[in-house]
Amino acid sequence: MSxxxxxxxSNPNNQVFKDAENQIKEVCEVLxxxxxxxxxxxxxxDAMSKKIDHVHLSSTINLNVGGRRFTTSLQTLTKDPDSxxxxxxxxxxxxxxxxxxxxxIDRDGEHFRFILNYLRDGELIIPEDAKFLKELEAEAKxxxxxxxxEELKYKGLKCFEESVIxxxxxxxxxxxxxxxxxxxxxxxxxxxxxxxxAHAFHSKCDNKGPTVTIVKSGDNIFGGFTENSWxxxxxxxxxxxxxxxxxxxxxxVDPIKMPLAKDHQYAIYCNSCHGPTFGRGHDLQxxxxxxxxxxxxxxxxxxxxxxxxxxxxxxxxxxxxxxTDYEVFGIYQ
Numbered sequence: 001m002s003x004x005x006x007x008x009x010s011n012p013n014n015q016v017f018k019d020a021e022n023q024i025k026e027v028c029e030v031l032x033x034x035x036x037x038x039x040x041x042x043x044x045x046d047a048m049s050k051k052i053d054h055v056h057l058s059s060t061i062n063l064n065v066g067g068r069r070f071t072t073s074l075q076t077l078t079k080d081p082d083s084x085x086x087x088x089x090x091x092x093x094x095x096x097x098x099x100x101x102x103x104x105i106d107r108d109g110e111h112f113r114f115i116l117n118y119l120r121d122g123e124l125i126i127p128e129d130a131k132f133l134k135e136l137e138a139e140a141k142x143x144x145x146x147x148x149x150e151e152l153k154y155k156g157l158k159c160f161e162e163s164v165i166x167x168x169x170x171x172x173x174x175x176x177x178x179x180x181x182x183x184x185x186x187x188x189x190x191x192x193x194x195x196x197x198a199h200a201f202h203s204k205c206d207n208k209g210p211t212v213t214i215v216k217s218g219d220n221i222f223g224g225f226t227e228n229s230w231x232x233x234x235x236x237x238x239x240x241x242x243x244x245x246x247x248x249x250x251x252x253v254d255p256i257k258m259p260l261a262k263d264h265q266y267a268i269y270c271n272s273c274h275g276p277t278f279g280r281g282h283d284l285q286x287x288x289x290x291x292x293x294x295x296x297x298x299x300x301x302x303x304x305x306x307x308x309x310x311x312x313x314x315x316x317x318x319x320x321x322x323x324t325d326y327e328v329f330g331i332y333q
């Protein structure tokens with residue numbers, strides 16, 4: 001066949017290309033129609049979802065927390081997305097109310113109103129004389145509300161804010177966490193302000209209930225807590241919650257709490273001639289005229305637990321020490 005005949009004849013490949021092109025167009029049209037249909041369905045689903053969310057968020061939830069009844073909104077309960085309450089009412093888990101229509105939470109309900117108010121307002125508001133911070137902290141940990149835990153930590157940092165010795169925020173927070181009864185602590189005595197004599201101590205600090213003594217000797221910071229009142233009757237007193245502590249010491253050891261190890265009946269020694277004195281022996285004694293005499297001393301390991309691998313001079317590195325300053329705080333009455 002000549003080249004001229006091929007040019008005039010039909011080329012079968014052209015028909016194949018045209019058929020393929022038509023099929024591709026048909027497939028594209030089908031895909032476009034399907035995409036449009038799916039988009040419309042998704043828009044309808046999204047609209048329905050928004051309506052459902054609106055209904056849920058505007059609805060009220062009845063709670064029974066340890067026998068105490070609360071009414072709130074789903075919006076409040078899910079305010080903190082990382083909390084246990086948000087997870088509980090997220091819809092991801094099957095949570096059913098009791099027969100009375102309330103959702104039961106097996107926790108002490110005494111402080112739950114503070115949990116709810118924090119979620120509503122984003123602010124922790126408690127009575128000025130609140131003494132239940134540790135209990136509220138336990139509830140905040142259970143419900144996993146991190147913001148509330150931070151607020152409680154801040155409340156704790158307000159303790160000892162009058163101190164000119166314990167200026168490190170971490171040290172204040174640590175000491176506050178060790179106390180069996182957190183509260184608002186007020187300064188009863190400061191050596192530089194009120195004097196370093198035993199008389200000054202007893203006149204300011206006797207019969208004041210629980211106290212915290214903070215001592216500074218050079219760069220070292222240490223002290224003790226007792227739940228019983230000091231007095232001037234020259235006697236030992238039985239305590240169960242008293243402890244000694246170190247914040248800064250020559251060994252560079254991190255803050256340590258030293259609880260009573262034995263001789264609880266000798267936990268503190270009240271003597272009109274001495275400042276605050278802890279333990280039989282004595283584990284810690286602040287002397288009369290403590291800033292001048294140099295007769296204050298520590299003899300750790302008698303009534304109070306001596307840290308592992310440390311000497312009885314742990315506080316300052318020497319048995320006797322001079323007092324640069326010291327403070328005594330009492331619970332706000």
